[in-house]
Amino acid sequence: MNAFPQTLKAWRKARRFSQLELAMEADVSTRHLSFLETGRARPSPDMIGRLGDALQLPLAARNEMLTVAGFAAQYPAREWDAQAMAPVRAAVEHTLTAHSPYPAVAFDRLWRMVRMNRPAERLFGPLQIGEGDSLLDLLISDALPPLIENWPEVARHAARRLRTESAAQGGVPELDRVADVLARVPGAGQDDFGPVVPTIYRAGPLRLSLFATIAQFGTPEDLTLDDLKIEMYFPADEETEQALRAMAVAD
Secondary structure: OOOHHHHHHHHHHHOOOOHHHHHHHHOOOHHHHHHHHHOOOOOOHHHHHHHHHHHOOOHHHHHHHHHHOOOOOOOOOOOOOOHHHHHHHHHHHHHHHHHOOOOEEEEOOOOEEEEEOHHHHHHHHHHOOOOOOEHHHHHOOOOOHHHEOOHHHHHHHHHHHHHHHHHHOOOOHHHHHHHHHHHOOOOOOOOOOOOOOOEEEEEOOEEEEEEEEEEOOOOOOOHHHHHOEEEEEEEOOHHHHHHHHHHHHHO
């Protein structure tokens, strides 16, 4: 059975393209696209590449489309410690180190920590999260809500982000499961936090109000890099700025 037509059709619908819209985006005739979806025509690797670009597919999905069409996968998944990854590791380490005294982490598609800078280790250490651990279980544990002052708002935004990331990858059950739990957290209001909703972490006298930016590699040709994100936290108020700098000096 040729699974390519079903795979192509599923991604087209997931991206909410009509056949006409996808045909125009991929610069192919609507007739040929219809033949591809019914199995009357067989795609070439070049055509799969054009469709992947038009659908903005992640590299893993492009590999899947190639293999179900009978071709070899194009994109490898190198180990983080592989020699070829040395420039990437150096770039990640530079970014994390330069961000100190603010926390910064690198994590994969399932929110597993790949690297953390020292401020992030101080932030996540009390929560028993280190390199190799995932934040997904923490997000739905009983340990986190008491430590987050604005937990309902944080949970709501985390659920939205998880669903967005899952949809971009064609559906990731692990992300959807956590998003469903977080979406049921009651009490999210419409308080005016400013231009971003910070995560307000409180443990004893320590109170940190943080917001984050996310960076990704711009031209990945490897599954490991396609999944990797760098999340950098910034202080949302002067109190947090001073606390982070004092913690760095105390090390």
